Amino acid sequence: MSSKARIVMRPLEDAGSGEVERELSFLEKAWDNSGVRKVAIILALALIWELYGRWTDNALLFPPLSDTFAALIDNIRSGVLPARAWTSLKILLMGYAAGIVMAGILTIAAINTRLGSDFLETMTAMLSPLPAIALLPLALLWFGLGNGSLVFILIHSVLWPVALNTHSGFRAVSTTLRMVGRNYGLKGFAFIRKILIPAAFPSILAGLKIGWAFAWRTLVAAELVFGVSSGQGGLGWFIFENRNLLEIPSVFAGLLTVILIGLIVENLIFRTIERRTVLRWGLQS
Amino acid sequence: MTNETGAPLLDVSGVTLRYKTPGALITATERVSFAVNRSDRFVLLGPSGCGKSTLLKAVGGYLKPSEGSITILGRKVMEPGPDRMMVFQEFDQLLPWKTVLENVMFPLLDARNLSRKEAEEKARHYIDKVSLTRALHSYPHTLSGGMKQRVAIARGMAMEPDILLMDEPFAALDALTRRTCQDELLQLWEETRFTVMFVTHSINEAIKIGNRILLLSPHPGRVKAEVVDVDTASPTDGSAGQLEKEIHDMLFSQEEAH
Structure with missing residues (x-):
């Protein structure tokens, strides 16, 4: 019998192999990479598409992937597709930029005055459920068959999600950070630029991404509806035109281009911004 | 930056602080007066609800006293500014x-x-x-x-800054880290002799950090007493422990009474 507190040592050899770290095999590592898994999914889908297309053997309804690629390359070579894509992108960027600027003005008014905040909340509640495309008939009446109408509905599709996200991001900035900013003597616009915008950046970026997706969809849909403007149509028009000509592989090529541009913007532009900002700052994981 | 000798660096006189909550006007402190001299380690100590943090924020310029005045080197405190740098409790x-x-x-x-x-x-x-x-x-x-x-x-x-304002900066730390941080702060003070105003609800921390301690009673916050020459209390001969007990009895005697 013992009554004294003491330390009893344990023999070390009873423990396991002592292995702390084992390098994973190449395949295990590759499969852990989400990029590799996603590429595998895309390849599988492409294979199914190709096989189904060949099996139905009806190029008018469902051309195989190889025909679609051939049409895509033809259309790129002839310069038609790049020109159409550029037309779409130009208008998109115009509307997107205008929408962001207006969202910025609205949000700044909203965080500085109670009335501005009420205005923003009421307007977003009313207008954000309204699909932009539903405004197209009116826009055509007001701005005519030109880019003006397109820019108008693009602004509508960008403004509300961006303003809503930015505003809720600003409001979520912690009291402590606000007090730190004021401690430095920051006021007014300097305070917004140096404290609120970076602190709310995750929400702002989310708003910009949603705004981009909305704008892109709205634009392609609008082009499908009213097609060519001032002699040069965009991607939506390209799809519509080729369907009328029964060039179905080209229709698919147009759809692929829409998807590709979306992927590039999402994965190259927004991903890079995310990696350099919110991920590095630990504001998002 | 020399003031007339004897004039305090920070002068808080007769300060009443009130703030609104939905439905009520809360008086956080009532007619609080004190003066902080250069190179003081001035601690505001009291139980929760004594308005010590609110008082510190008022010195920081975040809220205006509804009565009384706060002046620093003769300048009236009107708004937050980098002459009074804050250290907050929150990690963010x-x-x-x-x-x-x-x-x-x-x-x-x-x-x-x-x-x-x-x-x-x-x-x-x-x-x-x-x-x-x-x-x-x-x-x-x-x-x-x-x-x-x-x-x-x-x-x-x-x-x-003219004065460093610290709002329970170590309250959210684990005990070991807290002690290290307290020691480091004192070490820094030895080197540069900055003026600091420190808010805490820990009597032990107040004795360790401060050379002067202002004791506040709650609901509404009022000055109850001031402990001076805290530096002379030493943890080795038990005088710090004795002082801690005295302060504790004083702060909590009334609480039990009502």
């Missing part, structure tokens, strides 16, 4: 989009208008003083709580 007080070095440099560049070179030199000096040179280029989210608080202290000190 560092700007997450800036590294440790940039966080310390930012107010130097923005409020002090130093050149980049001067600001960086000064920032590096104070980051070194809180022994965080190895974390110079880290972002705040990769730091532990204690490290974040030390960066905040370095940021406050680098500005060389």
